[in-house]
Amino acid sequence: xxxxxxxxxxxxxxxxxxxxxxxxxxxxxxxxxxxxxxxxxxxxxxxxxxxxxxxxxxxxxxxxxxxxxxxxxxxxxxxxxxxxxxxxxxxxxxxxxxxxxxxxxxxxxxxxxxxxxxxxxxxxxxxxxxxxxxxxxxxxxxxxxxxxxxxxxxxxxxxxxxxxxxxxxxxxxxxxxxxxxxxxxxxxxxxxxxxxxxxxxxxxxxxxxxxxxxxxxxxxxxxxxxxxxxxxxxxxxxxxxxxxxxxxxxxxxxxxxxxxxxxxxxxxxxxxxxxxxxxxxxxxxxxxxxxxxxxxxxxxxxxxxxxxxxxxxxxxxxxxxxxxxxxxxxxxxxxxxxxxxxxxxxxxxxxxxxxxxxxxxxxxxxxxxxxxxxxxxxxxxxxxxxxxxxxxxxxxxxxxxxxxxxxxxxxxxxxxxxxxxxxxx
Amino acid sequence: xxxxxxxxxxxxxxxxxxxxxxxxxxxxxxxxxxxxxxxxxxxxxxxxxxxxxxxxxxxxxxxxxxxxxxxxxxxxxxxxxxxxxxxxxxxxxxxxxxxxxxxxxxxxxxxxxxxxxxxxxxxxxxxxxxxxxxxxxxxxxxxxxxxxxxxxxxxxxxxxxxxxxxxxxxxxxxxxxxxxxxxxxxxxxxxxxxxxxxxxxxxxxxxxxxxxxxxxxxxxxxxxxxxxxxxxxxxxxxxxxxxxxxxxxxxxxxxxxxxxxxxxxxxxxxxxxxxxxxxxxxxxxxxxxxxxxxxxxxxxxxxxxxxxxxxxxxxxxxxxxxxxxxxxxxxxxxxxxxxxxxxxxxxxxxxxxxxxxxxxxxxxxxxxxxxxxxxxxxxxxxxxxxxxxxxxxxxxxxxxxxxxxxxxxxxxxxxxxxxxxxxxxxxxxxxxxxxxxxxxxxxxxxxxxxxxxxxxxxxxxxxxxxxxxxxx
Numbered sequence: 001x002x003x004x005x006x007x008x009x010x011x012x013x014x015x016x017x018x019x020x021x022x023x024x025x026x027x028x029x030x031x032x033x034x035x036x037x038x039x040x041x042x043x044x045x046x047x048x049x050x051x052x053x054x055x056x057x058x059x060x061x062x063x064x065x066x067x068x069x070x071x072x073x074x075x076x077x078x079x080x081x082x083x084x085x086x087x088x089x090x091x092x093x094x095x096x097x098x099x100x101x102x103x104x105x106x107x108x109x110x111x112x113x114x115x116x117x118x119x120x121x122x123x124x125x126x127x128x129x130x131x132x133x134x135x136x137x138x139x140x141x142x143x144x145x146x147x148x149x150x151x152x153x154x155x156x157x158x159x160x161x162x163x164x165x166x167x168x169x170x171x172x173x174x175x176x177x178x179x180x181x182x183x184x185x186x187x188x189x190x191x192x193x194x195x196x197x198x199x200x201x202x203x204x205x206x207x208x209x210x211x212x213x214x215x216x217x218x219x220x221x222x223x224x225x226x227x228x229x230x231x232x233x234x235x236x237x238x239x240x241x242x243x244x245x246x247x248x249x250x251x252x253x254x255x256x257x258x259x260x261x262x263x264x265x266x267x268x269x270x271x272x273x274x275x276x277x278x279x280x281x282x283x284x285x286x287x288x289x290x291x292x293x294x295x296x297x298x299x300x301x302x303x304x305x306x307x308x309x310x311x312x313x314x315x316x317x318x319x320x321x322x323x324x325x326x327x328x329x330x331x332x333x334x335x336x337x338x339x340x341x342x343x344x345x346x347x348x349x350x351x352x353x354x355x356x357x358x359x360x361x362x363x364x365x366x367x368x369x370x371x372x373x374x375x376x377x378x379x380x381x382x383x384x385x386x387x388x389x390x391x392x393x394x395x396x397x398x399x400x401x402x403x404x405x406x407x408x409x410x411x412x413x414x415x416x417x418x419x420x421x422x423x424x425x
Numbered sequence: 426x427x428x429x430x431x432x433x434x435x436x437x438x439x440x441x442x443x444x445x446x447x448x449x450x451x452x453x454x455x456x457x458x459x460x461x462x463x464x465x466x467x468x469x470x471x472x473x474x475x476x477x478x479x480x481x482x483x484x485x486x487x488x489x490x491x492x493x494x495x496x497x498x499x500x501x502x503x504x505x506x507x508x509x510x511x512x513x514x515x516x517x518x519x520x521x522x523x524x525x526x527x528x529x530x531x532x533x534x535x536x537x538x539x540x541x542x543x544x545x546x547x548x549x550x551x552x553x554x555x556x557x558x559x560x561x562x563x564x565x566x567x568x569x570x571x572x573x574x575x576x577x578x579x580x581x582x583x584x585x586x587x588x589x590x591x592x593x594x595x596x597x598x599x600x601x602x603x604x605x606x607x608x609x610x611x612x613x614x615x616x617x618x619x620x621x622x623x624x625x626x627x628x629x630x631x632x633x634x635x636x637x638x639x640x641x642x643x644x645x646x647x648x649x650x651x652x653x654x655x656x657x658x659x660x661x662x663x664x665x666x667x668x669x670x671x672x673x674x675x676x677x678x679x680x681x682x683x684x685x686x687x688x689x690x691x692x693x694x695x696x697x698x699x700x701x702x703x704x705x706x707x708x709x710x711x712x713x714x715x716x717x718x719x720x721x722x723x724x725x726x727x728x729x730x731x732x733x734x735x736x737x738x739x740x741x742x743x744x745x746x747x748x749x750x751x752x753x754x755x756x757x758x759x760x761x762x763x764x765x766x767x768x769x770x771x772x773x774x775x776x777x778x779x780x781x782x783x784x785x786x787x788x789x790x791x792x793x794x795x796x797x798x799x800x801x802x803x804x805x806x807x808x809x810x811x812x813x814x815x816x817x818x819x820x821x822x823x824x825x826x827x828x829x830x831x832x833x834x835x836x837x838x839x840x841x842x843x844x845x846x847x848x849x850x851x852x853x854x855x856x857x858x859x860x861x862x863x864x865x866x867x868x869x870x871x872x873x874x875x876x877x878x879x880x881x882x883x884x885x886x887x888x889x890x891x892x893x894x895x896x897x
Contacts, residue, residue: 028777030777031528032695034529035528035529035530036496036528037496037531038496038497038498038499038756039498039499039521039522040500040521040777041500041501041521041524042501042775043501043502043504044484045503045504046484046503048478048480066558067476067477068478069478071484071485071486072504073504073505089476089558090476092474092476092559092562092563093474093476093562094474095473095474096473121520121524125524125527128528143695143696143697144695144697174876176695176697178696178818183819184818185818186697186818186819188877190877224664224665250472253472254470254471254581255471255580256581256616256623258621311473312472350823351815351816351821351823352812352814352877354812356811356844358616358622358623358624358625359622359623359624359843359844360621360622361844363825363844363846365814365816365821365822365823367821382821383848383849384664384848384895384897385664385846385897386897387661387897389622389661391621421661421662423662423664423665423846423848423896423897
């Protein structure tokens with residue numbers, strides 16, 4: 001099919017195109033408590049063709065593009081019909097002309113994961129087994145869980161000779177922990193690994209059980225007011241989305257973000273830590289076939305990179321880097337124990353913690369908060385909400401020395417942010 | 426005009442029927458859901474012009490469901506042929522059921538099915554494919570340019586349109602049913618800057634139909650620009666509990682996110698919903714009557730059967746403040762011993778079925794909007810919802826709106842707060858509803874996730890409501 005589509009593109013005289021084949025197989029296990037709700041297997045092949053069309057109007061050069069999805073088993077007539085429709089659509093897309101990504105031709109990159117070569121069903125079963133090994137308490141337990149083990153082969157080719165391919169293996173899923181007394185409550189956790197990390201999933205279950213047990217003790221929201229807050233774990237990944245979004249060429253080119261390399265985006269008089277942030281890829285190539293490598297985004301609070309996909313980067317006259325899925329932050333100066341001072345509110349979990357890269361606000365409803373007292377004990381709280389502007393507060397950030405390692409985030413376990421508005425009773 | 430049938434489904438129906446019958450002979454139950462269709466998205470903004478297949482809901486493919494005597498199992502794929510039938514059978518037996526046999530199963534009876542045999546289609550006035558990409562992009566460009574020209578402080582205006590037509594075939598021993606549906610959605614976003622802070626206003630549009638939606642979009646430009654420019658002078662929200670008037674869009678978010686997810690009955694099976702223990706209880710003001718169903722309204726979540734072959738329903742959920750029913754997919758209904766309500770939905774054939782909402786809304790009341798605003802001594806007019814997150818277990822509210830307009834002595838003062846987080850306990854909010862407008866509006870421009878994934882098209886809405894809400 002991959003070759004057939006290329007032949008048909010040639011027969012239709014479509015000069016510039018990019019073709020991506022994705023073959024994926026997934027084993028899925030859904031549990032209610034420790035019983036299997038439903039097993040699922042899926043095997044799917046998909047082809048995505050982007051066609052480019054050059055044209056001139058009023059002395060200006062344009063390069064339009066349009067994408068069509070093709071399925072295995074399609075007849076030649078059906079494929080040609082999709083290609084023609086996409087090619088016609090591209091002629092109405094009046095985007096200024098730009099250079100397509102450079103041609104790269106490399107051998108298939110095999111998955112380096114320990115999941116490679118193993119049955120996906122077996123991996124799913126082993127992960128589930130490890131998860132339930134940590135689910136031993138009577139009062140707090142896993143209510144339900146979903147596990148997905150996916151093996152994927154991606155092949156990208158383009159009309160200029162670009163030809164790259166790679167394999168990937170990934171485990172992801174989610175679990176809900178429950179504690180029945182004194183208040184019946186639950187907590188949500190997601191996970192994503194590129195290896196069979198039994199200890200990581202056990203740790204995830206242990207944290208989920210500990211947090212939900214604490215949550216069951218909480219019934220009151222905090223008093224409304226300004227607090228020094230601690231955010232932890234995956235919520236830091238969300239917080240860093242502001243920096244990743246505002247330095248992306250797709251926000252810079254339309255003028256949404258005024259940031260440029262060399263800007264002190266954290267401001268001049270930084271009272272807290274100066275940010276040091278890196279962007280890391282999860283796949284060896286971007287969807288456009290650009291070879292991916294780690295890039296420094298911020299050094300001591302100064303922006304080092306505007307990054308993104310080819311069209312936007314070419315318009316800005318910078319190197320196309322592709323987009324990144326992982327953020328690594330190397331900050332950290334104070335142990336968590338040093339942050340947990342009287343009056344500090346540690347926000348352990350939210351219904352849904354969000355960072356709005358447009359207005360710069362982070363916000364969420366508090367599921368579990370710990371308000372530290374003079375004697376070192378913590379009052380457990382639930383309800384109310386937090387709403388703060390990172391653009392205003394970014395000069396005052398302090399990060400923990402303890403680290404958090406996840407598939408999409410590597411960095412400090414916690415951040416202390418002073419003077420954040422909290423809605424409560 | 427009626428949405429056309431899929432050639433792919435017509436040409437391969439005999440193969441899918443053969444697959445279903447062979448599996449049915451082997452297992453206690455077997456069904457095949459086949460999906461086909463096309464989806465296209467267009468946008469015009471400062472970032473450029475885009476046309477692409479947006480690849481979310483309507484992939485071509487199929488999902489096979491079998492019951493092995495203990496519970497269900499599923500195999501999904503997108504390659505069908507005589508040879509593929511053999512391979513699918515082999516994969517179900519040697520891989521799928523073997524994977525299930527390693528665990529104690531959650532025993533589930535085979536769901537009851539009524540007999541049905543039909544082909545049904547929704548209607549449209551202008552099919553986007555007939556209108557063509559050139560005219561659609563030209564119209565979006567015109568809307569964008571006209572809207573952006575309304576105020577020089579705007580950085581950008583993005584005009585977008587998406588449509589999907591999908592064709593589904595469901596086969597089981599008792600069913601041979603086919604549906605063909607077309608929905609279209611649009612969006613208008615304007616952006617202005619206040620220093621580093623970007624303020625944006627959004628309006629979504631939706632229709633169970635076609636490109637006729639574009640006419641409606643054109644008229645909305647001045648309103649959305651005013652909202653965005655007003656936001657430039659907004660202040661941070663002062664946390665507290667306020668008397669609030671909610672627009673139909675905000676009502677819809679409360680109906681759907683704060684309450685609606687809590688009566689999805691797959692959550693009852695998992696003991697994850699407080700509503701399970703509240704059936705028959707007064708959980709809202711007597712003014713509140715709520716419905717959900719693919720046949721409850723004509724919107725983007727209207728269809729003839731769900732992804733398990735259950736025919737579309739119109740479910741009364743809250744009757745004058747009393748919780749009378751949840752909604753259920755077929756598997757959850759079988760486990761709970763209740764009737765399924767046509768709410769078994771998948772993001773695509775690649776994904777599992779869960780209980781999902783369809784068109785969900787509060788019925789209207791008797792009040793006039795101007796009387797509702799005039800009745801507020803001090804409070805907020807909440808508009809432009811941005812997102813929400815469910816909490817079926819504890820009925821905690823997390824909903825975000827981008828704008829709260831101050832009301833003092835029954836009048837809007839012009840003071841604006843942004844952004845705002847709505848929190849609190851769902852029944853407290855619903856019981857505090859004291860006024861509801863006559864007019865009811867539904868919208869379905871977005872998509873709904875179950876937790877953090879599994880996106881499906883839904884619509885929600887209701888009247889303007891007056892309620893006490895904690896804002897932060």
